[in-house]
Amino acid sequence: MALNLESSNVATRENRIGSITGYIGTLSDLANQSGCGTLKGCSRCFSQSSTCLSSCALGQLSAIRDVAIIHHGPAGCSVASAGAYYLDKVMAKKRGITNNTVYVGTDMNEKDTIFGSTEALGKIILEVNKRYSPKAIFVTSSCATGIIGEDIDSVVDEVREEIDVPIAAVHCEGFKSRIWATGFDISDHAVLSSIVQPPKQKRNTINFKNFYESARTEIIEIFKNFDLEPVFLYCNSSVEELSHISESLATTCICGTLGNYLGNGLEEKYGVPYVRTINPLGVAGFETWLREIGKVTDRSEKVEKYIEEQRAVYIPKIEEIKKELKGLKAVLGMGPGYTFEVSRVLNELGIEVVWALAWHYDKKYENGDVPPSMEYLLEHDVDFETSVADQQNYEVMNILNKYQPDLYLSRHPGSTVWAIKNGTPAVYVADEYMIFGYKHTLEFAQSVLDSIHNRSFEKNLARRVKLPYTDWWYQQNVDEFLENRR
């Protein structure tokens, strides 16, 4: 990709890497079409709410320790500050550190939409700086400020000399992209352009992009075997730590959607290799990923030794539990960084994927390749019905009603409840490490079993509730509202 750190604007995923949010077909067709350049996303003439890219962008940035986020817009845009406050406090407490990040809004009103409020914004930035002495400041826009043309770049430039920490304008207009993951790119861009410094010395570290570092201690222990030290990003990262990530031996990420902008950016700008294998979920994923890390950091021997030891412990147990999972049918709906990875793990465990929904699809990664998770499935002759839908719940319900699978897997808040109301057991794969490595693959398999062994909760609820969709909708094809469908 061509990284332009001079501009504060990031092109959307749609424009940069041809990402789409509307498609129905099969995995092989999706790959073929995207490979030969004929894939065109469809839009919908009816849709349900999805997610705002600013939640992804600012969720990432506000997890950095001791920074300030100034969200210029009406109070609804900055409402995420309440959740960020809570998360920062509990995540820091878990680590035994403190995080004094502040996330404020500007409570923009009607007058501001007519007369503008850049002057007030400038004062707010200076006041926040005075109150909290943050280690970095991110000033972000919203739909309203974007449309009326508030020039936040100029405001930031004007106050820059009065502020002695990194400060960046972050463009977060929600209408820019239907792909909320664009927000991850926006946050990476802000970090790369304002905080990361050119390398001074190489370190034995590996950048590890993740969400909430739940497997932190465990991964630190694993990497000790290879004399590598992981640096987890961005939750609980300090600005000082971030300024040095260009000095790491490599970058890896638990979710390709989350990390590819940063990974590719660090590679392009500072030559830090980005590990682009399938992700460390399931057995094949974990081993392929570890081997690649061994390769790029010149530690293959140590990695092979570790794999051999761990296989002896876990593979027999995983083989044992597979016997109980065989023949189960699953539908899953996740971001593309997980859908095709989890599909692989389900296949590994003997669970048949009957339909996989990805909330969006990146035709190409930043380096131009087809996503590795998909390539892997097709190379192994795994194919299934696939659709791309930005969390369109009515499509999910139509599919669940038609296929009545044994389980539904998802990882977005508010999604599991709809499956269980359909009477389908749901597994919430929210923790990004839920299927990480041998140990968690085994635990995941056990969770799936536990979920289907006691179906009381979903059966009780499904028996008592009425679903909000009409019979008419259940009789339609899933692609009813896709425009220009084939």
Next chain:
Amino acid sequence: MAKLLDKQRYKCAMGAMQTVQAITRAIPVLHSGPGCAQKLSDSIGSSGYFSPNIFPCTSINEKDVVFGGVKKLETTIENALKVIDADLYVVLTGCIPEIVGDDTGEVVSQFEDADKPVIYASTAGFKGNNYKGHEQVIDAIIDQYLKKSDEKQKGLVNIWADVPYQDLFWLGNIRELEKLVTELGLTPNTIFGYNRGIENINRIPKAEFNLLVSPWVSVGNMKKMEKKLGIPYLHYPTLPVGAFETSRFLREVGKFAGVAEEKIENIINEHEDYYYYLIERYADLFLETRVMSKQFSVVADAQYALGITKFLVNDLGLVPAKQFVADDTPKVFQEQIKAEFEKLNYGLKADVSFETDGYKIHNEIREHDYHGYPLILGSYYEKELTEELFGHYLNISWPVQDKVVLDDFYVGYTGGIRLIEDIYSVAVQRWN
């Protein structure tokens, strides 16, 4: 003008999607960017018959910003009517269509003959916060759906209280208000929560009067209904929490409705007997808790700041330190709310600050001498602050992370007891 919103305690007008959601089988249809519903929802009982992730939404993109989104709104409403089984469709407009000038009213008017009612409310985020948005939705129902009724149902009274979901206890509170009004021999009518919905909305015009229990929210709605539907209203500004205020509430409502005094006093006596049976048994705990000073602060919307201050002073004999109203109360209501804070037993007056800047609120709390361990009732933002002051903390206002409430409530005699249980459940964990 734009201001520093530090530790924000409200959402924007579009947050009124939760007001719509609280009306059973009413669905918001959002004319907005794709992520407004997700942002404005919390996991506090929002996965009901409808949930925010299934609210139809035009998911405005860059093209719509340039060319307008009316066509998309049209297909969204049209298909929402086909796909979703609801009784009332409420189109809520966000920032984008209101800035670019989409004529939402015109689009909605095309659905006048639809099988189900479709109305719209202007809830652009910059128009105000979710307290205002709540009023906008009720106004839309009055203006676009309700018609004046010549027929009145004897004893029927519409009850209105604060904002669903923004108020953690909204469901339990309104049910308890209904119970109290029922005891007076009246028939309550409310539109929010279980088993309430379009039928209750249809009944609104037949009521003899509207009862508003809120310091300021919905006063405008009451005036509108008085004018358009000819329904008089009684505005009771204090959320009645505990015996003192609830008895006062019953007397005032009873008097307004023409209920015999003796009947009201009998009801009150029966409740107070039980209330003080409980208090008597636990009075030693209240008096002998070694870790609580007599002073307290509430940081909440006007409703809880006022209701809880009156309860703690008039029922429990505590002394108010400064109280903070953080809901951006419109200036026109501030004087009369302030006056309410000054009507406390023994001539006590609570100093109240209308302040939305959490930094200033926290500094004032830090600087006040509570003469011991303070009791702070507020939002999640006050948790760490109270720990710093070695005080007792209870999460009673938004944002809420420290409490899960399904149908608990603080209203009435029982509600007062529940609040005492919550406060002393915190206090008994410490010893001095």
